[in-house]
Amino acid sequence: MRDAGLDWLRKGENKDYLSEDFVRVEEYELRAFKTAAENLHRLALRAAAEVAARNLWSRVGIPDRCVSLLEYSVKNETDLHLIGRFDFAGGIDKLPIKMLEYNADTCSLIPETAYVQQQHAAQEAGKLNGKLPYNRYAPSIAEQLKKIMRSRPDAEPNLLVSTLGYQEDRLNADMINLGAQKAGIEDRLSIGLEGVIFSPDEGIFVKNSRDEYRRYDFWFKFIPWEFIAFEEPDLWDDLSTIIQNNLCTVVNPAVSMLLQSKALMEIMYELEPNNPYLLKTTAAENDFFGGQYVRKPQFGRMGENIAVFKHSRTPTYETDGDYGDFPAVYQQLAQLNEDREGHLYQPSVFYTGEASALCFRRQDDPVIDDDAEFVGSVIG
Numbered sequence: 001m002r003d004a005g006l007d008w009l010r011k012g013e014n015k016d017y018l019s020e021d022f023v024r025v026e027e028y029e030l031r032a033f034k035t036a037a038e039n040l041h042r043l044a045l046r047a048a049a050e051v052a053a054r055n056l057w058s059r060v061g062i063p064d065r066c067v068s069l070l071e072y073s074v075k076n077e078t079d080l081h082l083i084g085r086f087d088f089a090g091g092i093d094k095l096p097i098k099m100l101e102y103n104a105d106t107c108s109l110i111p112e113t114a115y116v117q118q119q120h121a122a123q124e125a126g127k128l129n130g131k132l133p134y135n136r137y138a139p140s141i142a143e144q145l146k147k148i149m150r151s152r153p154d155a156e157p158n159l160l161v162s163t164l165g166y167q168e169d170r171l172n173a174d175m176i177n178l179g180a181q182k183a184g185i186e187d188r189l190s191i192g193l194e195g196v197i198f199s200p201d202e203g204i205f206v207k208n209s210r211d212e213y214r215r216y217d218f219w220f221k222f223i224p225w226e227f228i229a230f231e232e233p234d235l236w237d238d239l240s241t242i243i244q245n246n247l248c249t250v251v252n253p254a255v256s257m258l259l260q261s262k263a264l265m266e267i268m269y270e271l272e273p274n275n276p277y278l279l280k281t282t283a284a285e286n287d288f289f290g291g292q293y294v295r296k297p298q299f300g301r302m303g304e305n306i307a308v309f310k311h312s313r314t315p316t317y318e319t320d321g322d323y324g325d326f327p328a329v330y331q332q333l334a335q336l337n338e339d340r341e342g343h344l345y346q347p348s349v350f351y352t353g354e355a356s357a358l359c360f361r362r363q364d365d366p367v368i369d370d371d372a373e374f375v376g377s378v379i380g
Helices: 027-054 064-076 110-123 137-150 167-182 225-231 233-244 255-260 264-271
Strands: 018-025 084-089 098-103 158-163 187-190 197-199 203-207 213-216 218-222 249-251 292-297 307-310 328-332 344-351 355-363 373-379
Touching (some): 018 027, 018 355, 027 084, 027 264, 064 233, 064 255, 098 255, 098 264, 110 137, 137 167, 137 355, 158 167, 197 233, 255 264
Parallel strands (some): 218 249
């Protein structure tokens, strides 16, 4: 991990983050996880099209000023989605797979899933009888990047990768850069958002040490679309013009903000209420009166501002966070897998044009949040 530049994941506050254990997943369980992710990604895109067709933007938390770009993106950019992560409940020991949320925009856990658990399994090969994780991240992300660039034949095959500078974000963004390298994209650069120049008339640029401006035709941003929408409205306006004038292709595209909205799960549930992977999700708490359910913000992250209710209007468990000002959605409480020590497990499947990797996190609390422990998995 030190050689790979991933020491941050196991030092300081993260010293207990990586578990020594593995979850064993049967082949049929893996097939079920992959099928669920494929099914739900298609349904999420169908729900996004429904939002655009029926003008349901306010229901899913999209501000009026953002609708123009989202309409354009739903119509023209769904094939530009590069990477997302489904968080599930269940899936092993005969518990049904249920979708908790779709981290479709800037999903974390990429280096842990694509690299760390693979190396850990190789190190423990004797104990694991040679069993390995399900991990097609590297070839899958490379193929998806090539596919995206082939869809824009008039653009230069270059890639700019940007973050807000947080170490965890940089590590995840580095895995995108590694995928670009494997895709044969030689012209690529990683730089913080503060170093990127946005010109509504000409595109996206970076100035080098010789005061020359280099234009990039593809930009991967590990910066949430909703952050830009709510905190950087001028940048949103610039990007809206740049994208709709085909001056740069942004991946993940703006439709990812819609896929990221927890409120989209309400539309998904309305479209397919009998879908076996969906939990009942609505905007009305009264729909769950007397039952077991959770309240979560439309644009929450990291398990923050989630409340668990069990046959009471008073939460039995609640997390703090920075997303409490967003409108809430209500979702049927799902059953998580539990081991003998009382640890609760949340599986996650990465989607990169296909279900390409599987990982687990575990925690003693009923909400898997930023304090969770990462647990590797092996198949068979």
